[in-house]
Amino acid sequence: MKFKSWLYNEEEVEISKPVEGLDNLIQQIKKTHPNTSNNLTELIKDFIVKSQVPKIEITNLSMALGASLNDRVIISSSVLNGSIQHILYVIFHEIAHQYQYKKHGFAEMFAYFKDDYKLDDAVELLRKVENITDRFAISKINQIKKILQEKGENLDTSGIHGYYKSIPHNMIANYIKMVKQKLKGDDVTNPEKISSTLWNIIKPN
Numbered sequence: 726m727k728f729k730s731w732l733y734n735e736e737e738v739e740i741s742k743p744v745e746g747l748d749n750l751i752q753q754i755k756k757t758h759p760n761t762s763n764n765l766t767e768l769i770k771d772f773i774v775k776s777q778v779p780k781i782e783i784t785n786l787s788m789a790l791g792a793s794l795n796d797r798v799i800i801s802s803s804v805l806n807g808s809i810q811h812i813l814y815v816i817f818h819e820i821a822h823q824y825q826y827k828k829h830g831f832a833e834m835f836a837y838f839k840d841d842y843k844l845d846d847a848v849e850l851l852r853k854v855e856n857i858t859d860r861f862a863i864s865k866i867n868q869i870k871k872i873l874q875e876k877g878e879n880l881d882t883s884g885i886h887g888y889y890k891s892i893p894h895n896m897i898a899n900y901i902k903m904v905k906q907k908l909k910g911d912d913v914t915n916p917e918k919i920s921s922t923l924w925n926i927i928k929p930n
């Protein structure tokens with residue numbers, strides 16, 4: 726399947742609702758990266774608003790750089806200290822998941838937690854979903870780089886690559902086993918249950 730067909734088309738979005746926490750996110754980026762141009766922040770905002778995510782927040786996460794839940798996207802505060810391209814990568818990866826949830830349904834994108842899948846198949850499905858998300862995030866960053874170039878601005882995109890390609894099989898398998906244990910069977914189709922379980926794993930201690 727072509728990865729584009731996995732994603733909700735942002736061009737289809739007509740009504741844009743305000744996203745709680747978006748102004749704060751932009752402020753925090755400008756604080757750690759004062760040279761961030763208004764052209765860039767407008768393009769970041771546009772991509773986030775069109776995903777129709779209700780809320781984006783910055784929190785100190787353990788075990789994750791970010792998360793995309795049924796009601797919000799969370800970015801770990803440590804991410805803001807990295808390079809601008811890494812910040813964009815993390816935000817756009819998590820926002821790309823919101824485009825996927827819109828198109829396919831939230832629970833469907835976590836089908837690898839279902840008991841129907843053998844563990845090895847579940848690992849490959851998770852990796853496939855995450856690789857698609859990575860590719861979408863990176864192509865969006867490159868698209869923004871081009872738009873900025875036309876305005877005479879440079880965006881450094883060096884060092885950006887998909888991270889899920891290189892995560893060892895065992896590490897993903899252990900993650901799936903751990904989450905399934907906490908989800909306990911029936912609840913794997915309930916978006917609130919999936920979200921609260923993931924949140925409990927990554928929330929600050």
Ligand SMILES: [Zn+2]
Pocket residue numbers: 818819822855858
């Ligand atoms: Zn992801």
